[in-house]
Each structure stands twice: as structure tokens, then as C-alpha cells.
Amino acid sequence: MPSKTVLTRRRLLGLASAGALAGVAACSRTEGGAADDADLLAALRKRGSVKVAYANEAPYGFEEGGTLKGEAPTLHAEVFKALGVPRLKPVFSEWDGLIPGLLAGKYEVISAGMAILPDRCAKAAFSEPEFISPTAMMVPSGNPRRLGDLESAKRAGVTLGVLSGAAEKGYVEAAGIPSGKVRTLTKPQDGADAVKNGRIDAFVLTGISLRWLNKTNKGLDVTEPFLPMVGGVKQYSPGGAVFRKSAGSLRDAFDTELKKITSDRERYVRLLGPYGFTAAELPPADLTTARLCAA
DSSP states (O other), X not given: OOOOBTBOXXXXXXXXXXXXXXXXXXXXOOSSOOSOOTTHHHHHHHHTEEEEEEOOBTTTBEEETTEEESHHHHHHHHHHHHTTOOEEEEEEOOXXXXXXXXXXXXXXXXXXXXXXXXHHXXXXXXXXXXXXXXXXXXXXXXXXXXXXXXXXXXXXXXXXXXXXXOHHHHHHHHTTOOGGGEEEESSHHHHHHHHHTTSOSEEEEEHHHXXXXXXXXXXXXXXXXXXXXXXXXXXXXXXXXXXXXXXXXXXXXXXXXXXXXXXXXXXXXXXHGGGTOOGGGSOOTTOOXXXXXXX
């Protein structure tokens, strides 16, 4: 994902601020605050749309030709349509601002392929996993340092790039790579550019993000995906939709419809295949958000 990464994938921080949404159910605040989201789904049905945040990170959630595209918006549009909410209203956010913006009531859902991590679970409510995406590295053509995983990178003493606040930063730290050998970058393209100009030896992100990025960056290769270890546990980089904790009923309804898609391999691949997702990205049935948040 960016490792999602990106996935994205990914980022932290945030405090909530209050405010009300005019014209929807009185007990539901969906702009400028979230004191009580118990009737949020009813409010969204009445409005006919749901505000979703994206970070412009392909292939997870990005805008192209004025249209919101990617894994998360495509999947979420299908889910919300089934819930009686026919339109997604996109709101752009820098990655580090996604969760703070959610908590501040700027949108109802994060549609960015965000990695499900315990520290994020403490701040917001994740859906069940939408996908898994092992980690990979973007390297100069031919992989001159013969990198295959983080252990090989540590042995070689190379300099790695990671996205600011991304899950991969934690993987690199857990592998024991010195902080002096890690460069923090803002956008995926920054990582590709840093490899091209020799500022870093490899850019670490989810394999699916790097394969997508490699389409538009010549002279670079992407290593075979691998599963980093943190505390002796393999990291699959699962991603999901993100809701405010007070929106538990909306999240539960979302999960019911999501399960119908992730349980149907052909439908899943038909929807997400255009963004490089295959049956290999389907989350295992026993990989749950409760387990991931407790890790």
C-alpha cells in the first residue's frame, strides 16, 4: 500500500472541532463536528451524497480529468450505492491531514486506502480490510545493490526513502535501519525522483503503489513484494475505509456491503482490476480489523 499506502497506508494525528451540518437530521453532525453520528446514514440518504477524503495517491484514491478514481473511491461508491447513498463528494487532503480532517467533521469517510494500524485505530474507526498489499522497493534499473527486503537493505547500508507518516516508516524502524539512513518524503513521485537522482538507494512502499508509479517513471524497477516483520508478526499492509468512532452504525452498515464484494472474487477483480488489484489483494477471511487494531 501506498503501502498506501499508501497507501498509502498510513498517517496519524488529530483533534476534533465542533460545528453543525444544516439541513440534515438534528442529531447528526457531518460538517464541522461529530458529537452524535447515530443517525448519520439516514442523513446521508436524505442528502444523497457522502463526503469522502482522498489524498491524490494512485492507485488508491486520485483525481483524473475531474473525476475521482482509484481502489477506494470505486469500492466505496459501490458500497454507498447499495446503502442508498448514490454520490461521493470528494474532498482533497494532504495525507497527514486525513484523520484530523475526519475528526474535525470536514468529511464522513476517508477513501484513501489507509493502512489499518493500532495507533490509527485509537483515533478513528476502520472498516474491515478492503485489500492487502505486501511491501516492495523501487530501485534503479537492474537493482544494482541487489535489494530484496529490509534485511538486505540493512546489510547493504543503503539509504531508504519512506512517505511521511506512512506504515513503511515503522517497518523500516522495526528492521533496525538507522534513522540516518532514512529519508522522509511527501509524495510517491518524490520517492521516484529521489531514486532517479541518487538521493536514496530505494523507495519503500506497498508493491501495488510502486507498480503503478513505475508506469510513468522510466529507468526504475520494483522489487518482488515481501512481508516486513514487526515484533515477529508479518505485515500484510491491509487497508480500509475510515470513519469517526461515533459513526459506528455507519461503519457497520458499510462492512455488511463490503463483505459482499470481498467474498466475491470475480466482482472484486472486475471492480478493482483497472487499478492493478488482483485476487491476490483480497484480504484473507481471518484477517479482521479487530485483530489488526489489537496488534
